[in-house]
Amino acid sequence: MDSDMKRKEILEGLSRAVVEYQEDRAVELAQRALDEGMDAFDAIMNGLAAGMKTVGELYDRHEYFVPEILMCADALYCGLDILKPHIRKEQADASQGQVVIGTVQGDVHDIGKNLVKMMLEVAGFTVHDLGRDVPVSRFLEELERTGSDIVALSSMMTTTMMRVKGAISEIRESNPAVSIMIGGAPVTREVADLFGSDGFAESAGNAVQEAMRLMSQMRGDAAALSAR
Amino acid sequence: MEGTTLVEASIQLGASIEALCGGKKICGKCRVRIEDGAQGGLGPDASHSHAGPWKAEEQAHISPEERDAGFRLACAAQVHGDLVIFVPEESRRAAPVISKHVTPIHIDPDPAVKLYTVQLTPPSLEDSTGDFERLCTELERIHGLTDLTIDWLALKRISRSLRTGHWTVTAVLWEDREILDIFPGIMEDAYGIAADVGTTTMAVYLCNLGTMEVVATESMMNPLAGYGEDVMSRITYHMTNRSGLETMRKELTAGLNSMITRACNRILPVGCDCERGIAADSGHDVARLSSYGADHAADLSPGSNDKDRDSRLTTRRLLLDMTVVGNTVMHHILVGLDPQVVGIAPFTTAIGHSLDIRARDLGISIGDSAYVHVLPNQAGFVGADNVGVILAEEPHRKEEIQLIIDIGTNGELVLGNNKRMISCSCATGPALEGAHITFGMRAASGAIERVVIDPETHEVDFKVIGRQAWKSRLIPEEIGAKGICGSGILDLFAELYLSEIITGSGRFNPEQKSPRFRRDADSGIAEFVVAWANETAVGRDLVITQKDVRQIQLAKAAIYSGCKLLMRKMGVARVDAIKIAGAFGNHVDRQKVTIVGMLPDCEPDRVSFVGNAAGDGARVALLNHGKRREADWIARNTEHLVLTLEEDFQKEFTEALHIPHMKDRFPLIEAFNRPSG
Numbered sequence: 001m002d003s004d005m006k007r008k009e010i011l012e013g014l015s016r017a018v019v020e021y022q023e024d025r026a027v028e029l030a031q032r033a034l035d036e037g038m039d040a041f042d043a044i045m046n047g048l049a050a051g052m053k054t055v056g057e058l059y060d061r062h063e064y065f066v067p068e069i070l071m072c073a074d075a076l077y078c079g080l081d082i083l084k085p086h087i088r089k090e091q092a093d094a095s096q097g098q099v100v101i102g103t104v105q106g107d108v109h110d111i112g113k114n115l116v117k118m119m120l121e122v123a124g125f126t127v128h129d130l131g132r133d134v135p136v137s138r139f140l141e142e143l144e145r146t147g148s149d150i151v152a153l154s155s156m157m158t159t160t161m162m163r164v165k166g167a168i169s170e171i172r173e174s175n176p177a178v179s180i181m182i183g184g185a186p187v188t189r190e191v192a193d194l195f196g197s198d199g200f201a202e203s204a205g206n207a208v209q210e211a212m213r214l215m216s217q218m219r220g221d222a223a224a225l226s227a228r
Numbered sequence: 229m230e231g232t233t234l235v236e237a238s239i240q241l242g243a244s245i246e247a248l249c250g251g252k253k254i255c256g257k258c259r260v261r262i263e264d265g266a267q268g269g270l271g272p273d274a275s276h277s278h279a280g281p282w283k284a285e286e287q288a289h290i291s292p293e294e295r296d297a298g299f300r301l302a303c304a305a306q307v308h309g310d311l312v313i314f315v316p317e318e319s320r321r322a323a324p325v326i327s328k329h330v331t332p333i334h335i336d337p338d339p340a341v342k343l344y345t346v347q348l349t350p351p352s353l354e355d356s357t358g359d360f361e362r363l364c365t366e367l368e369r370i371h372g373l374t375d376l377t378i379d380w381l382a383l384k385r386i387s388r389s390l391r392t393g394h395w396t397v398t399a400v401l402w403e404d405r406e407i408l409d410i411f412p413g414i415m416e417d418a419y420g421i422a423a424d425v426g427t428t429t430m431a432v433y434l435c436n437l438g439t440m441e442v443v444a445t446e447s448m449m450n451p452l453a454g455y456g457e458d459v460m461s462r463i464t465y466h467m468t469n470r471s472g473l474e475t476m477r478k479e480l481t482a483g484l485n486s487m488i489t490r491a492c493n494r495i496l497p498v499g500c501d502c503e504r505g506i507a508a509d510s511g512h513d514v515a516r517l518s519s520y521g522a523d524h525a526a527d528l529s530p531g532s533n534d535k536d537r538d539s540r541l542t543t544r545r546l547l548l549d550m551t552v553v554g555n556t557v558m559h560h561i562l563v564g565l566d567p568q569v570v571g572i573a574p575f576t577t578a579i580g581h582s583l584d585i586r587a588r589d590l591g592i593s594i595g596d597s598a599y600v601h602v603l604p605n606q607a608g609f610v611g612a613d614n615v616g617v618i619l620a621e622e623p624h625r626k627e628e629i630q631l632i633i634d635i636g637t638n639g640e641l642v643l644g645n646n647k648r649m650i651s652c653s654c655a656t657g658p659a660l661e662g663a664h665i666t667f668g669m670r671a672a673s674g675a676i677e678r679v680v681i682d683p684e685t686h687e688v689d690f691k692v693i694g695r696q697a698w699k700s701r702l703i704p705e706e707i708g709a710k711g712i713c714g715s716g717i718l719d720l721f722a723e724l725y726l727s728e729i730i731t732g733s734g735r736f737n738p739e740q741k742s743p744r745f746r747r748d749a750d751s752g753i754a755e756f757v758v759a760w761a762n763e764t765a766v767g768r769d770l771v772i773t774q775k776d777v778r779q780i781q782l783a784k785a786a787i788y789s790g791c792k793l794l795m796r797k798m799g800v801a802r803v804d805a806i807k808i809a810g811a812f813g814n815h816v817d818r819q820k821v822t823i824v825g826m827l828p829d830c831e832p833d834r835v836s837f838v839g840n841a842a843g844d845g846a847r848v849a850l851l852n853h854g855k856r857r858e859a860d861w862i863a864r865n866t867e868h869l870v871l872t873l874e875e876d877f878q879k880e881f882t883e884a885l886h887i888p889h890m891k892d893r894f895p896l897i898e899a900f901n902r903p904s905g
Contacts, residue, residue: 061753062774063735065781067882067890106572108872111881133573158456158464159571186460188253189284 014047021071026079040086056205098148102130109156115204234302256289258302280306340853378407379597424843425554444494446487459557463571547594556611575608604863609653616845628804654790669711686742722820785884809841825888
């Protein structure tokens with residue numbers, strides 16, 4: 001009972017430290033979690049990451065903005081640095097999935113893409129970031145190299161959004177198994193459907209849900225296939 | 229019209245539905261109500277089912293109840309049969325108040341087009357030299373002009389003009405090398421057009437090339453707004469429509485021609501008792517245009533002499549030169565160049581040098597043989613409009629370091645002095661022009677243009693365009709607010725911050741003392757009521773939402789971080805003077821613009837508003853052709869910085885989102901703005 005209370009208190013504290021972007025507090029509580037003999041993975045997922053989920057919700061309501069998200073992330077990484085060396089190997093391998101992410105060729109904007117990358121990482125995805133102005137061939141190489149489950153394409157201008165359609169069909173052709181999600185200022189749900197994208201992320205917070213949805217869909221497909 | 233959207237159909241029918249986002253179903257400004265056919269007299273067949281399927285994006289702008297009442301987005305609903313549509317007040321495109329006033333600037337007169345009057349010896353059997361050669365000989369003998377050429381359409385007039393003028397003619401020369409027209413007799417006045425093609429608004433200045441006077445000014449909304457509010461969506465229109473570029477080019481030309489016609493109509497031809505010169509009739513803002521001689525007055529009245537159609541003197545024929553500035557994309561569309569190269573990294577242009585194109589080739593209706601001089605582009609996103617700004621403000625001729633900010637949908641910044649100049653563009657976004665803001669609108673009648681918030685009670689007072697008195701002095705029914713325009717948005721932003729309704733992070737303060745603060749029941753998004761429904765013409769509370777505040781922060785951060793990175797590149801910690809250009813600049817409160825951290829620290833009395841400097845630059849180049857070469861020099865010798873490629877752009881931009889800034893301090897501005905006593 002007592003340790004349960006302590007666990008709850010520490011997890012809530014870690015979450016709040018992230019939401020209130022208090023780096024010192026995150027460090028202190030992460031250390032206390034270890035001292036109390038708590039499971040490091042538990043502290044990360046149900047403490048730090050839970051806090052980041054709240055941050056994502058605040059961002060979706062426009063109450064938090066880019067600076068706050070970055071500061072929250074700083075606090076999160078402070079706690080993570082302490083806890084990460086203590087997670088067990090089988091936990092470390094239990095990645096949510098692998099994502100290749102980048103801004104499409106012709107586009108040099110990457111603040112939005114960086115936010116999505118961070119939210120995905122925090123949620124337990126392994127993310128391979130190709131940066132900006134990325135040709136389709138680079139996406140294909142990286143998919144080949146990493147065997148990733150999802151490729152996430154960002155475009156911030158209507159002009160480069162027009163290139164996303166071609167990129168999607170090229171990726172489909174050479175790698176039919178991968179799930180594709182797109183996002184960026186000019187991209188709408190209708191555009192995503194029109195271009196034949198599997199997923200669409202309206203915001204950084206929403207991107208995680210969408211990636212999760214795609215993963216479970218793929219697993220479902222795989223399960224259905226093996227059941228046959 | 230079958231299958232077109234209601235917005236497109238309204239353009240074709242000449243009606244006007246607001247479509248700020250260019251029909252991308254984002255802005256929600258085009259809400260219309262589909263009526264029962266019986267009401268519109270079209271019979272019961274005209275019905276809701278003729279408006280095409282409901283689109284998912286409409287949900288964000290139309291509540292289920294409104295949907296039941298027939299509301300749709302005009303950019304989503306399509307024409308599939310007869311329809312009766314009601315366009316509510318707020319969805320109508322209001323007549324804009326466009327400020328493209330003429331700024332008094334000094335220009336040395338030296339136009340590219342000059343008039344030379346010569347008296348020729350009539351031909352005889354002994355001397356049967358050709359008319360053109362006879363004219364050239366005399367122009368060389370009297371004025372030293374050699375190696376002249378003549379445009380074909382001018383040549384077609386030469387024989388008649390020489391004879392009608394009894395061998396006294398006025399030749400119109402372009403750059404002292406090509407004859408553009410020949411008028412019989414003595415003519416003293418030639419005119420030219422300086423045009424500024426902005427993303428949102430366009431203006432023309434009709435100038436007398438001899439007296440340098442601006443005889444008439446006309447402005448209008450850019451007709452390409454129907455293809456998208458920003459240049460990127462217009463490029464996209466070109467990319468997705470086979471003849472998109474040509475369609476837009478023609479619209480743009482037609483827009484320019486309509487302004488030119490209106491400007492010409494302001495200068496009335498005078499009858500037989502005409503006097504020479506221009507006499508401004510200030511009462512009616514109309515100037516009188518003289519003829520070049522009473523003998524030919526008959527030529528001036530249209531239709532008076534049908535068989536002399538060729539030689540009839542029309543006002544258009546007197547428009548003998550034209551200069552144009554515009555951003556790179558408008559430049560490319562106007563000239564018919566593929567704008568795609570501008571819109572995709574590495575952001576190049578088809579041509580950086582200035583252009584001289586025959587007006588008739590572009591379809592611009594000025595004198596038959598006249599040229600249009602298109603000023604040069606600097607770089608992908610720094611266009612001829614920015615060169616125009618430099619030409620008008622001349623930072624390259626001064627020792628002091630000036631920072632010039634041209635605020636438009638795309639902001640352009642220039643920093644420098646007579647030793648070095650650097651420019652950049654920054655993605656300001658349309659928030660400061662009223663777009664992407666829930667109740668944002670253009671500066672037009674009914675727009676809130678000034679805002680004051682009581683720091684104690686959080687009560688709001690505001691002034692609406694078209695009303696002299698502030699809201700607090702009117703009864704609610706008289707106010708009729710429709711939305712908030714750019715200057716009102718900046719005012720409101722500063723006032724929200726000063727009265728601590730929003731914090732420095734831009735978030736609504738959790739401790740609010742007024743019922744004006746609330747949360748949207750569905751989305752949970754915080755908002756603040758600027759005008760209650762009974763004070764508006766739209767019957768809904770005018771609010772500013774948390775999301776709107778974020779849009780304004782993005783705009784101000786783009787400008788500030790751009791200024792800062794330019795200053796760093798230049799290696800200066802402070803600038804001597806800041807000039808704010810753009811139509812928006814005229815209306816802005818100096819205190820409000822400095823206090824929110826949009827500008828780097830500077831003596832506030834060195835912050836000035838220079839109006840439409842790009843248009844002034846076009847005028848400079850029209851009236852002094854040496855400035856055209858200078859413009860080419862400026863375009864090639866101004867360095868260009870691509871902000872997004874700067875390593876720490878993200879950090880600088882993020883820090884600038886804070887009001888006034890996360891780290892930087894503004895001692896000069898603070899000292900000025902601190903309330904005394």
